[in-house]
Amino acid sequence: MDRATRTPGAARARGAARALAVAFGGLPHTVGTVDSPPPHVAGDITGLWLRNGRSRERIIDPTSPEVVTMTTHGERLRDVWLAIESIGRGTVKPQRLVLWLDRPLSRTPRRLRVLQKRGLEIRFTDPGLGVHTKYWPYLSTERLDRPLVMSDDDIVYPATWLEELREAAAESPGCVIAHRAHVIGMSSESEFSPYSSWAPCESAEAHYTHFATSVSGQLLPPELQRAILADGTEFLHRAPTADDVWFHYQAVKNGFPTRQVLDRQQHWWFIPGSQETGLNAINVAGGENDRQMAATHTPGTRSRIWADAQTIN
Template sequence: MWIRYGLGQAVSLVVTLVRLVPLAILNRVSRERLPDATPAGVVISMTTHGARLAHVHYALESLARGNMVAPMVLWLDKKDFDAPWPAPLRRLVDRGLRVRCSDGDYGPHTKYWGTFNDVAGTATRVVTADDDIIYPEWFLERLVLANDISPDRIVAHRAHRVKLNDEGVAPYRRWKPVTGTRPTARNFATGVSGVLYPASFISYVVGQGTRFMGVSPRADDVWLHLCALRSGHEVRQVSGQSRNFAVIPATQMTALSFHNTMFGGNDAQIAQAYTDDDVAVLKAAR
């Protein structure tokens, strides 16, 4: 069994490395401008930090080659913003990537917070993406189509169903992937595979200010689901299958998601985030 598992992991790594080659070439040779706007009224928002700046161009180039493209904003903490940027990132900036300096140390919330503030009060939708994923060409267009069908719903390629027990919310490791497209407050969007947030939700989140720093500072997915629950925005999965996209090698050893999932980080954040009233809403949800 372990031999088969090891071979499977090796094959997966090779396939992923092969996928990186055309993205690396694209970064070096492309002169195609990234869009300043999109007819769909969407902005893609991302963050990265530290050594991961050396690899973030792979995720960005995978988004730039999509069947549907949109303006992209990369948020950096001040120390990374002021430091020299890798050449692949500078090449993307020359083509129109917006790199912005965060106004605070918000951890994983940096991924969305600045962009939410920029577009709040407009009709703009925001798609969040992670810096360590190779996104497929249909990534954005399927999110937009699903949201067009359900305009006031949060739409995600990957979601888990919140599991409850007698004490309230069950440990995160016991939650199961969503199998279906029916929207419900019990669906928990996981940002790793990309999430689209509608304008009405963005305005609600911005209205909460930086309370996330006291509620779930290390788990942006927890805070955003809590805001969805309290604002009445259900979560819809794009398809009946919860999607996992290829991970860029050498990025996961420092991934916050690894800590939150494998070492119970999400459970600690969930325990202090969800009140008895929140659990009651979850229990009453479809």
Template sequence: MSRVARSVRYRLRRCQVAVWALALRALSRYGRKRLVSPAGPVVSLTSHGSRLRRCHITIESIGRGDSRPSRLLLWIDDPEVLESLPPALIRLQRRGLEVRLTSNYGPHTKYYPFVSSTENLDTPLVTADDDVIYPPRWLTDLVEASQRMPASVIAYRARRIVVDLDGSLAPYDAWPFSAEPGPSFLNFGTGHSGVLYPAAMQRALRARGEGFVPVCPRADDVWLHNTALREGVRVSLVRRRSVAFDTLSGTQRGALKHSNVAAGANDEQIRRTYSDADLGRLEAAAQEEEAAAQEGPAS
């Protein structure tokens, strides 16, 4: 595809996303349907600053889905904001959104306040970003994939960890987006499109506490994958390859990807988080999967 064709396609897609956002904004203003339903998983996200004025669009996209969460939690770290929420969030509260105050754990805020404060962690936990428009089957497909692979972390999008010949990890920016459905220790789930965590993972995260603070305070994906690796929990994709859902315009200026990926901050946080034993597990997984691929499908 030519550069001009790509540019036209991108502009058309952004126009389509803008139309979807307008429709969701109207639904958020005039909708009356409950956002939650008893049988669903818990969905948790966080927002802050200027994003709080737009995150109702993301929340509405979750609540209008074919399946709804049993709880829909929005974590914020500013008491003054909690006392004067935007009108759109107040309307969503009437329909089942829970807005909770927490300490500031950076990107870890989307999951850690829940696992550290909830007595019963038997219900699957799904994390979401506050700047994404999630499609109607988003939660349905996550849950169905989890039912097929109940021991796995389930992700829509993952990087494929690259282990070099000497057993070290290639730079994060060299890890391609995965097209290996898994389950696999080499699938490194990324939170953008949504990730489901089974009960065992939630309990492990609670047990590790705030250990992420000194090693990867700005890289929740690193801590989450490292915890899964140590617990023997593999990551599976919802689909046969990774997928990234559309983001709202104007929300990416301060996104973590600019520092964590482009500036290499993920590599430093990975070095601090993964022990020699962790690297050994990843090297063994890479060798095992390479051997299985060379053998081909069983006859």
């Protein structure tokens, strides 16, 4: 346990959580784990836990334009409610918030049932899509006339998360909007530099060289959604574990540059315990992002990224 988790503030947060356990039936999985957050985040998690137990406030707004989607699997199912609750307490709320699962549940966890009563949709699809489960069932079954926002199941999102995406999209129509992006490196017009060498994005301008990551959320315009749909499930062969690679390829191919919300990356705290499983180690440390970038991008999209890079440098 690190020093931050031994501070009096952290102790108070854990103590508050234990007190709440009396009222809400059991200590949350997210308290006291090896990767416990710092005191202010622990306090936020405790607040979300309390909110889930007491609030009847809707987590959606039918007048909003955006649909938010995510997926989860395995052990993460027990804590995904935290990510959903953090989105649902936002300064603006999505029109729909959909959790996609690739297998039926014998019993829906209680905290998810609470969220269903407040507007969460839990929908099921056939297995085999992997990380692409978060968006492909939506694209292949819906009208695609609204901005689609991808979210991850392991992040505690801040209250202004969706509002900031919405504002940036209004300022930069026809762009992919993300809270966190990298700047793609290229050693030549046909060769990408290793993903691990890419610099963090430090610009709020829109460029094809900007590579968005869904971990902090990214927004896809309806026109881009329809273009992705038109290419079918080719992602299963070219980018099976890297949805961000597939989104970026489709954005460049179809003329949608990526804009970061601010001139700096934003990455919020992981839900404690969530990083025991996940694709980050495979895609980044294991080199799968590099392999899937190479397998996905064409000479045409590489040339477009290269030309865009020359305008920046």
